Amino acid sequence: MTKHITIPKNFMTIFIVTFFMSNALAKTLLPPNDIADRFHNDSETIKIASSDFGHIVQEIPAAVFYPNSVDDIASLVKYAYNNSVPINVAARGQAHSTWGQSLARDGVVVNMTSLGNRLNGSGIIVSSDSSLGSYADVGGEQLWIDVLNTTLQYGLSPVSWVDYLYLTVGGTLSNAGISGQSFRFGPQISNVYELDVITGKGEFVTCSPKENSELYYAVLGGLGQFGIITRARIALEPAPKRVKWLRLFYSDFSAFTKDQENLISKNERRDNKALNYLEGMLLLNQGPQDLSFYPVSAYARINSLVTQYGIIYCLEAAKYYYDDRESRVEKELLDLLKGNLGFLPDFMFEKDVTYMEFLNRVRSSELFLRSKGQWEVPHPWLNLFVPESRILDFNSGVLKNIILKQKIPAGIVLIYPMNRNK
Ligand SMILES: Cc1cc2nc3c(=O)[nH]c(=O)nc-3n(C[C@H](O)[C@H](O)[C@H](O)COP(=O)(O)OP(=O)(O)OC[C@H]3O[C@@H](n4cnc5c(N)ncnc54)[C@H](O)[C@@H]3O)c2cc1C
Structure with a gap:
């Protein structure tokens, strides 16, 4: 059965047609000779290409395509386009999508990483x-x-x-x-x-x-x-050399978001005085926390703070520096933060790390979760843009009333503002 979705006229591609080939059709893939050996459909390959990081959706493709070159991809897509029955094609990078976006039911998954290092030997x-x-x-x-x-x-x-x-x-x-x-x-x-x-x-x-x-x-x-x-x-x-990396704890959500918003209001690309990075996250009283960022001596008081409030809002900020003058960036950071920030006075934590250590910060969590068998698990992740005018309601309605009160296990929750004009 084929299901057609209306395509707006100004879109020029067949990829936006979602369709479902029957299994019988999948078996009749007859690719041109020059790319025929790039298709693989052994059970292990098909199994890997049937799922993604979300581990929620499963779609079984007819084949996985391993291109040696960009021309191979062009030949595949031409073939799919000209075939009498359309063939569903999906590029697959690392398949870290969470809702099956990189899958292609009964179609062809293109394993992009098989292109290898084709540009100048390094890609x-x-x-x-x-x-x-x-x-x-x-x-x-x-x-x-x-x-x-x-x-x-x-x-x-x-x-x-x-x-x-x-x-x-x-x-x-x-x-x-x-x-x-x-x-x-x-x-x-x-x-x-x-x-x-x-x-x-x-x-x-x-x-x-x-x-x-x-x-x-x-x-x-x-x-x-x-x-x-x-x-x-x-x-x-x-590239910066090093990064001053800060985490500030709040028990009051409106103070937290107000400070986040103020800190990103200086946002010109070339403004050397502005922060270089701002995010935020929740610490929830839902079992053991990943406290690796903090000094071991602070673990006990962090845990007791989280137990006291149930939910702690953590503002995360970073300031890059390009030379070895750590004292100057320290002063710029203090200038930025001085004034009326509403974090809990004894809960400001700072690290000084290389630029690589900072950008690659999630890798250690990945390795930790892998070692505990908690990486290849379902990830029903959701990303939302919430208007500033409703963010306090989001805190009371979702974070407090659902996650906290009903004790819904939340996993990681990141929360930070964005300038609409960006
Ligand atoms: C641990 C983790 C942390 C993350 N953190 C962030 C984050 O901080 N910010 C953020 O924005 N996102 C984040 N993501 C989400 C991530 O950006 C997306 O899931 C992204 O799609 C993953 O890239 P991928 O290479 O795995 O793509 P895939 O999952 O393989 O593909 C995703 C989509 O892109 C298409 N696609 C893949 N390659 C190409 C291509 N070359 N040309 C055209 N289409 C292509 C696929 O067909 C599919 O529709 C995170 C995901 C994980 C798992």
Whole structure:
């Protein structure tokens, strides 16, 4: 049975048609000879490609495609487009989507990582020119950790990040790529100069805000529905050396959000005095906490604070520094924080770490959870943008009334403001 979804006229690709081939059809995949050996359908391969990090949705593909080149992807998509029965195609980066976005029921999953290091032997080329300044050309299959490692060799870095770096460039640019830097630089999709895309017809198209702009704006944040990103040109700036990393605890939600909002109100890209990163999270009285950020000597009083209030709001901020003058950044940070911040006076914690340690901070949690067998578990994650006017209601209605009162196990909860104009 085939289910058709109406396609708005200005969208030019077949990817947005969701359809379901019957199993009988799946068995009749007859790809052209030049790419025939790239398809795999052994049971182990199919099993891996049937699920994602969410472990909630399962969709069994007919085959997994292992491209050796961008041309292979173009041939696959051309074949899918021209086939008498449409074939569902989904790019798969790290499959860290949580609701089956990288799956393709009865269709073909493209294993992007099999492209390997095709650009200059590394998959990442750092360059500069007079109009753009420094940038990196990066394969869509590359991991952000590898982008960081490579650009740091040139003393450079992308400006906008995700919290976890073992995600692909194509995967996060198909969403947005949001983290604590977005209040200043916008999400990752706002820091891309140019893309190479295989469109839904299997055409190779380079696009940018000036060239094929409709495709450029559709693909960025396009949930993989407008084509496959094979290269992104990403803005770079000088990399900081070290980071002052702070966590401040609040028992009062309105003081917490007011301080967060004030701190991101200084948000010009070039403002050296502004914070470089701001997020926030909850500490909940729901069993053992990951306290690895804090000094061991503080564990007991943190635990008793969380027990006392049930819920503690933690403002997380960072200030980068580019030379060894730690005292100057310390002073700038104090200048930023002085005044009327409403955190609990004895609950300000600070760390001084390398830029890499800071950006790669989630890796240690991953390894910890893996060692406990708690990584490959269902992740019913939800991301929400809540208007500022309703954020206090969100606290009382959801955080307090549902999570706290009804003792719903919440896992990790991040909460931080964003400037709408970014
Ligand atoms: C531990 C963890 C932490 C996270 N932290 C953040 C965070 O801080 N900020 C944030 O914004 N997100 C975060 N995410 C979400 C993450 O950005 C998305 O799940 C992203 O899609 C994962 O990238 P991926 O390479 O695994 O993509 P996949 O899950 O493989 O793919 C996701 C979607 O993108 C499409 N796609 C993949 N590659 C391409 C390509 N080359 N071209 C076109 N479409 C493509 C897929 O078809 C699918 O629709 C996090 C996820 C995890 C698991």
